Amino acid sequence: MKYFNAYSAIIILLLWTAITLGPNVYALNGKTKELGEGLGNGLSYSIAGAALFIFLVTILSGNLKITGLVLKNSQNLQILYFQIVIILIVIAFLCYHFDVIKGNGIAWTFGNCLLVGISEELMFRGILLSAFTKSWGFRKAAFAVVVIFGSIHILNALTTGKLGEGFLQAFMAMCTGILFLAYRVKNLTIFFAILLHAIWDFVVFLLSDTLKLIKVEENIILNLCLELILIASPIAFGMYGLYLLTRKKASEDYLVSQKLNY
Numbered sequence: 001m002k003y004f005n006a007y008s009a010i011i012i013l014l015l016w017t018a019i020t021l022g023p024n025v026y027a028l029n030g031k032t033k034e035l036g037e038g039l040g041n042g043l044s045y046s047i048a049g050a051a052l053f054i055f056l057v058t059i060l061s062g063n064l065k066i067t068g069l070v071l072k073n074s075q076n077l078q079i080l081y082f083q084i085v086i087i088l089i090v091i092a093f094l095c096y097h098f099d100v101i102k103g104n105g106i107a108w109t110f111g112n113c114l115l116v117g118i119s120e121e122l123m124f125r126g127i128l129l130s131a132f133t134k135s136w137g138f139r140k141a142a143f144a145v146v147v148i149f150g151s152i153h154i155l156n157a158l159t160t161g162k163l164g165e166g167f168l169q170a171f172m173a174m175c176t177g178i179l180f181l182a183y184r185v186k187n188l189t190i191f192f193a194i195l196l197h198a199i200w201d202f203v204v205f206l207l208s209d210t211l212k213l214i215k216v217e218e219n220i221i222l223n224l225c226l227e228l229i230l231i232a233s234p235i236a237f238g239m240y241g242l243y244l245l246t247r248k249k250a251s252e253d254y255l256v257s258q259k260l261n262y
Helices: 006-028 045-060 077-097 104-136 138-160 163-187 191-213 220-245 252-259
Strands: none
Touching (some): 006 104, 077 163, 077 191, 077 220, 104 138, 104 191, 163 191
């Protein structure tokens, strides 16, 4: 078993980033596309490749426990309810706009979002958080993971060509990342973070596509409400995650789980 330290984790992060973005940037050959475009058309090989890479790194290094790839002893499931309620509200709305993506498109979109959840959670809240905690302590590690996770989304501008949008995505990712980090730390497993990460990305992509179909001049209030959900929800997630992480002894069980292997 080989334990990750900060330096090895950063090298893994750089390789993961290259696998995630490299093929898309090369395939576009200077052109641009909208974020999430094509997710419903089939398997995204770059997303699948990154997920497979980080999964194999975790398995082959023997770090299943410290990255949270365990289901036993999962706890504090009540902290999941807030995001689940928000997701159900969005899904209830989407039920009236089921024509956004049909049939296989929905399946492929969710499948790709699930791979994103696996890939990003194992990379950031799995390997990176564990390695940084070992090297720097939990507080510095948590802060670094949140900032890096958010900042990496700025690189989406390489494919979308929209730097301002990239910074907005980075901020939103940073906020939701705080909540996913709280799930990882409080649940002692990474599976719930993976699942809710995937579902949230899925409904956000569908909601974004729905917004494109709405005629703003005819549905001003509805349009504003949907945009508010897209913007306010991540901020609310971040605030809730921060609350969970700053409570007394919030990271105690997580640190114990890490010491079992260190």
